[in-house]
Amino acid sequence: MKVLVAVKRVVDYNVKVRAKADGSDVDLNNVKMAINPFCEIAVEEAIRLREAGVATEVIAVSIGDKSCQEQIRTSLALGADRGIQVETEGAVEPLVVAKLLKGVIEKEQPQLVILGKQSIDGDNNQTGQMLGALTNMPQGTFASELVVDGDKITVTREVDGGLQTLSLNLPAIVTTDLRLNEPRYASLPNIMKAKKKQMDVYSPADLGVEPKAHLTTLKVEPPPERKAGIMVASVEELVDKLKNEAKVIS
Amino acid sequence: MSTLVIAEHNNSGIKPATLCTVAAAQAMGAEVDILVAGADCAGAGEAAAAVAGVRKVLVADNAVYAHLLAENVSLLIAELGADYDNILAPDTTNGKNIMPRVAALLDVGQISDIISVESADIFKRPIYAGNVIATVQSADAKKVITVRCTAFDGVADSGGSASVESVDAVHDAGISSFVGEEVAVSDRPELTAASIIISGGRGMQNGENFHMLESIADKLGAAVGASRAAVDAGFVPNDMQVGQTGKIVAPDLYIAVGISGAIQHLAGMKDSKVIVAINKDEDAPIFQVADYGLVADLFTAIPELDAAL
Ligand SMILES: Cc1cc2nc3c(=O)[nH]c(=O)nc-3n(C[C@H](O)[C@H](O)[C@H](O)COP(=O)(O)OP(=O)(O)OC[C@H]3O[C@@H](n4cnc5c(N)ncnc54)[C@H](O)[C@@H]3O)c2cc1C
Ligand SMILES: Nc1ncnc2c1ncn2[C@@H]1O[C@H](COP(=O)(O)O)[C@@H](O)[C@H]1O
Numbered sequence: 001m002k003v004l005v006a007v008k009r010v011v012d013y014n015v016k017v018r019a020k021a022d023g024s025d026v027d028l029n030n031v032k033m034a035i036n037p038f039c040e041i042a043v044e045e046a047i048r049l050r051e052a053g054v055a056t057e058v059i060a061v062s063i064g065d066k067s068c069q070e071q072i073r074t075s076l077a078l079g080a081d082r083g084i085q086v087e088t089e090g091a092v093e094p095l096v097v098a099k100l101l102k103g104v105i106e107k108e109q110p111q112l113v114i115l116g117k118q119s120i121d122g123d124n125n126q127t128g129q130m131l132g133a134l135t136n137m138p139q140g141t142f143a144s145e146l147v148v149d150g151d152k153i154t155v156t157r158e159v160d161g162g163l164q165t166l167s168l169n170l171p172a173i174v175t176t177d178l179r180l181n182e183p184r185y186a187s188l189p190n191i192m193k194a195k196k197k198q199m200d201v202y203s204p205a206d207l208g209v210e211p212k213a214h215l216t217t218l219k220v221e222p223p224p225e226r227k228a229g230i231m232v233a234s235v236e237e238l239v240d241k242l243k244n245e246a247k248v249i250s
Numbered sequence: 251m252s253t254l255v256i257a258e259h260n261n262s263g264i265k266p267a268t269l270c271t272v273a274a275a276q277a278m279g280a281e282v283d284i285l286v287a288g289a290d291c292a293g294a295g296e297a298a299a300a301v302a303g304v305r306k307v308l309v310a311d312n313a314v315y316a317h318l319l320a321e322n323v324s325l326l327i328a329e330l331g332a333d334y335d336n337i338l339a340p341d342t343t344n345g346k347n348i349m350p351r352v353a354a355l356l357d358v359g360q361i362s363d364i365i366s367v368e369s370a371d372i373f374k375r376p377i378y379a380g381n382v383i384a385t386v387q388s389a390d391a392k393k394v395i396t397v398r399c400t401a402f403d404g405v406a407d408s409g410g411s412a413s414v415e416s417v418d419a420v421h422d423a424g425i426s427s428f429v430g431e432e433v434a435v436s437d438r439p440e441l442t443a444a445s446i447i448i449s450g451g452r453g454m455q456n457g458e459n460f461h462m463l464e465s466i467a468d469k470l471g472a473a474v475g476a477s478r479a480a481v482d483a484g485f486v487p488n489d490m491q492v493g494q495t496g497k498i499v500a501p502d503l504y505i506a507v508g509i510s511g512a513i514q515h516l517a518g519m520k521d522s523k524v525i526v527a528i529n530k531d532e533d534a535p536i537f538q539v540a541d542y543g544l545v546a547d548l549f550t551a552i553p554e555l556d557a558a559l
Contacts (some may be wrong), residue, residue: 016513017378026382094350095359118495123377124362129320129350138321138426141347144488154429158488159343160442160497164317165429178478178495179488214359218372219385226520229541235554238526238544246524246541248446248503249470249559 001148001170003046003055004110006101007039007075009068010121017121019220026220035071038116040078041176044183045146046114047079054148055112057081061104063088063097069199076194077186083199088211094122096204096211098130103207105135110171112153117142117175128175138168142177251280251370252305254331256339256348259286259294264301266443267340269404272301274397275338276405277367281305284412285330287323289316299414302406310417317428318344324351325421331356336393341498345396358390365401379494379517399442400500400521434489438464441490444473446503449492449519450485451477453508453529453548457485462552463507469559475499475519477509493518508548511536528552 011017012032020027035043049055060075062068063086072083086100105113115128132139140146140155144163147154148170157164158177186194204211232238242249253275258267268284275282284298287310295309308330314322327348331337337352339345341363353360364373371388373395441447448463448470460474467474475497476490492499494517504522509515511527511534519525520539527540530547537543544551 011378013514017381019382026378093359095354095357098354120494121378123379123494124360125346126350126353126360126362129347130354130360132320133324133351133354136423136425138423139347139351141320142343157343159431160489161431162434162487162489163432165431166319167427167429169425177488179482214388214390215361216387216389217384218387220377220382221385223376223380223383223520226525226539226541229525229537229539229543231537231543231545233544235544235546235551235558238542239555239558241542242503242524242526246503248524 001055001111002057002059002108003049004059004061004105004108004113005039005042005046005075005080006113006115006127007043007060007062007071008036008116008119009033009062009064009071010036010119013037013120019222023219023221035074036116036119038118038176040183041178041180042114042116043075043078043080044181045176048181049148059084059108059110061086061101063092063100065090072199073194074186076197077191078184079190082197085199085201086207087201087203092211093214094124094126095130095214096209097127098134099209100204100207101131102134103209112170112172112174114174114176117177128173132173137171137173139173139175140166140168141175143174144177144179146174251335253278253280253282253336253338254334255282255284256327256337256345257284257286257294257298258340258342258344259288259291261288261291262293264294264297264407266404267342267399268298269301269407270399270402271338271340271397272304272405273402274364274367275336276303278336278370280335283308285310285327287315287318287326289313295414297407299412300408300410301412302409304410304412307412307414308417309414310419312420314420314422318348319426319428320348320351321423321426322421323348324355325423326419327352328355329419329421330417331392334392336395338395338397341396341398349394349396353394356392356394358392358394359388360394360396361386361388362396363398364395365398379513380520381513398498400498434487438467439471439473441473441475441492441497441499445501446470446472447475447499447501448472448505448507449475449477449509450480450507451509452479452483454480454485460486462556466552466556466559469556477515506536507552509536510534511539
């Protein structure tokens with residue numbers, strides 16, 4: 001079975017992103033970029049499925065300008081077999097990403113599509129579910145465990161109350177949560193090998209999609225500042241402050 | 251203008267997340283109807299009809315909507331949504347699971363996690379783990395939105411007298427089925443509804459030690475939360491995780507114990523009214539957002555706190 005993995009290029013999760021002073025955008029000058037952590041988990045899961053003999057081929061797809069080829073190469077170094085870049089000018093919204101991924105699915109016919117549950121830049125948490133609707137595939141979102149069994153997949157999901165397990169017909173969409181697995185590091189020989197792996201580039205027009213904006217960002221700003229707090233010297237002082245100053249306990 | 255709110259419920263009653271979503275819907279200035287979808291959910295339908303300021307409650311009570319399978323429920327909402335300008339759901343795992351599917355069926359974008367309604371088509375929402383607040387404008391005629399509940403005070407759950415209509419539409423996509431669930435049972439309040447939360451991090455060292463926090467929680471009527479590191483290490487289950495990718499909370503009092511204060515954790519709790527941090531490292535970033543910081547070993551401070559309450 002073929003597995004398609006969607007990987008997004010985002011600001012590294014350790015970077016504390018700030019709004020530009022004029023509020024026009026976030027300041028991404030010289031910041032470190034990386035694979036979205038949830039996508040890294042998606043790649044890892046696909047590779048494990050291939051190592052377990054369940055998957056035969058793992059294809060990493062990224063949508064964006066040329067720079068996202070770096071994240072495709074990283075996925076190839078981690079073990080994906082080949083890559084596809086859909087070249088767009090700058091960032092596109094989840095619905096457009098989903099339409100482009102649908103186009104790739106029509107070409108590649110994977111049995112399983114794994115995405116991250118959320119990109120840590122836009123914090124949208126939309127693309128996998130949208131792709132499910134567009135392709136009429138079932139979705140196992142926020143997955144912490146997957147078991148492929150014949151023409152079905154059993155997905156354990158992290159939900160508000162605890163865990164929920166669903167059975168989905170294949171082909172299916174899965175979005176990853178943090179506990180699905182712990183991604184490996186790419187070894188130097190694999191990074192070298194990745195340079196020779198196949199990477200195809202499509203345009204949105206090749207996939208019959210015309211990118212469209214549904215949402216315009218008018219302004220970005222820092223969140224409200226918290227006023228500076230104080231340090232207390234003892235538990236006794238803490239309890240006194242909570243009772244008599246903050247009045248949050250009685 | 252009219253707005254359809256998707257209820258978060260447990261079949262017999264509605265959850266507080268429904269009330270804050272109604273509040274956001276009312277801020278958009280339209281008539282508000284509620285959809286209760288589920289199986290054997292008549293009780294939740296009645297509870298929804300009592301919510302203040304609601305015009306009508308639609309009840310889709312059918313086995314195909316049990317466990318709110320996204321494949322089925324999204325078809326229902328997309329059909330009903332034809333009659334509405336806005337469709338809103340809370341930022342619960344159900345809302346996050348179902349609504350993007352609805353948006354794609356309707357060929358519109360989704361606006362995730364709004365924290366304010368500026369006008370009928372302009373909203374604020376946090377991005378980059380809450381380090382930045384974006385003001386966004388939707389170009390779509392129909393708006394599909396999830397609401398960050400901590401940002402809206404819920405409307406009253408009584409005083410309303412909405413009419414109740416049953417919906418006969420049965421949508422069974424037939425591509426997914428429910429296998430089982432492991433639901434945490436606790437006598438303590440739910441994390442997202444609690445007015446006091448005490449959370450433990452990696453500093454707690456093991457799950458057994460969380461009993462120390464539970465004892466304090468019981469005295470304060472508090473819920474117990476955790477950092478991702480504590481969940482990853484297997485100390486406590488995942489539904490206790492607070493943060494960018496866990497639950498977003500904003501209680502009156504949040505006590506962080508043995509938590510360093512990574513951006514991703516702060517994203518889930520920095521809108522709490524009063525924050526207390528107990529950490530043995532005086533340089534821990536958590537102290538930068540704390541109203542009251544105590545540099546101490548938690549294994550002495552927590553028993554002392556317990557005794558003082
Ligand atoms: C994509 C992504 C999403 C994430 N989402 C979340 C999320 O939603 N929520 C979340 O919490 N994290 C999340 N994280 C993880 C986050 O980056 C941090 O790794 C995590 O929050 C650290 O947890 P911690 O503070 O418990 O552990 P640590 O950072 O290890 O801190 C432990 C703290 O305990 C203190 N301590 C130790 N022993 C004692 C003692 N005896 N007495 C007092 N203090 C003590 C230490 O000084 C230290 O400050 C995410 C990470 C990524 C990459
Ligand atoms: N530009 C993109 N290229 C590839 N995959 C993407 C892109 N945007 C989103 N995705 C996938 O969709 C997931 C969820 O993203 P989002 O809906 O933006 O939170 C990500 O983790 C990726 O797997």
